[in-house]
Amino acid sequence: xxxxxxxxxxxxxxxxxxxxxxxxxxxxxxxxxxxxxxxxxxxxxxxxxxxxxxxxxxxxxxxxxxxxxxxxxxxxxxxxxxxxxxxxxxxxxxxxxxxxxxxxxxxxxxxxxxxxxxxxxxxxxxxxxxxxxxxxxxxxxxxxxxxxxxxxxxxxxxxxxxxxxxxxxxxxxxxxxxxxxxxxxxxxxxxxxxxxxxxxxxxxxxxxxxxxxxxxxxxxxxxxxxxxxxxxxxxxxxxx
Numbered sequence: 001x002x003x004x005x006x007x008x009x010x011x012x013x014x015x016x017x018x019x020x021x022x023x024x025x026x027x028x029x030x031x032x033x034x035x036x037x038x039x040x041x042x043x044x045x046x047x048x049x050x051x052x053x054x055x056x057x058x059x060x061x062x063x064x065x066x067x068x069x070x071x072x073x074x075x076x077x078x079x080x081x082x083x084x085x086x087x088x089x090x091x092x093x094x095x096x097x098x099x100x101x102x103x104x105x106x107x108x109x110x111x112x113x114x115x116x117x118x119x120x121x122x123x124x125x126x127x128x129x130x131x132x133x134x135x136x137x138x139x140x141x142x143x144x145x146x147x148x149x150x151x152x153x154x155x156x157x158x159x160x161x162x163x164x165x166x167x168x169x170x171x172x173x174x175x176x177x178x179x180x181x182x183x184x185x186x187x188x189x190x191x192x193x194x195x196x197x198x199x200x201x202x203x204x205x206x207x208x209x210x211x212x213x214x215x216x217x218x219x220x221x222x223x224x225x226x227x228x229x230x231x232x233x234x235x236x237x238x239x240x
Contacts, residue, residue: 001194002052003059004088005187006043008075009067009095010117011158012180013038017050018187025049026184032118035074043078057088061190063095063181065205066125066138067117072204080202091190092202096138096157098186099178100129103156105185106173114150116143116159116167117180124159124167125207126150140207143167 001020007013013035016026025046029038047054062079065072076092083090096115103113111131116124119140127137128150136150143151143159143166151167156178160170170177193200 001059001191002057003061003187003190003194004043004047004057004082005061005183005190006039006075006079007063007095007098007181007183007186008035008039008071009063009065010180012182013042014181014183014186015039015042015046016183016187017046017052018184018191019050020191023184023187024051026182028180028182030180032071035071039074039078043082054082054086057082057086059091059190059194060086060088061091061093061186061200062202063098063186064092064202065095066119066140066207067095067205068120069206069208072206076202076204090202091194091200093186093189093193093200094127094134094138094205095181095186096125096127097134097189098181098183099156100127100132100134101189102173102178102182102185103154103171104129104132106178107154107171110154110171112153113171114146114153114155114167115157116155117157118159118162119208124157124163126159128153138205138207 003018005016011032012028014028017024060079060083062075099115113129116126119125124143143163154171155168156171158179160167
């Protein structure tokens, strides 16, 4: 297996190479606004670190969100295009599952965790996990609107930093907080799914409609006065 994992659903543009046994290379760039500019160079750098060419890829996995429309679309379109160009199989994994996997690896004693990432508009994307498996979600709402039982769970993602009064203190990995998706964890989730034969669709989990909408048909303020056929074809009385 030569698997390339990538995710653009959070503030990190993250890419990893996995050979079916271990992660050979991984890089991440934190930039919530410039996914397009960073993704291709990061893919090229990771492939170079792993010593692979794109044509050697057997599988590509992409995080399917939930996440902001533009950033998420960049990652999925890139994965599908790369798969079409190389012949590699393309798989999708919920991005929150990767954060939960990282939490499980760093804190195996925590049987239940909440993943809460930045959904903007003062909301979070969230999901609940038990023993590493998703049991509720994903969903989107204000952090304070989550049930008390969820808000009390150990939490990963940017949610606890953005809304500390509503969510529990964030879990950390050695030396760093677990804020954004790590493609290395995404790759490990994907490898397990591929081996288990689990369905892994690339359908994006937008959860909300995009901010930009196509304009509807223009509405006239008043209806025009209809013109009668007789007004056009017949002269009025008194006309010479």
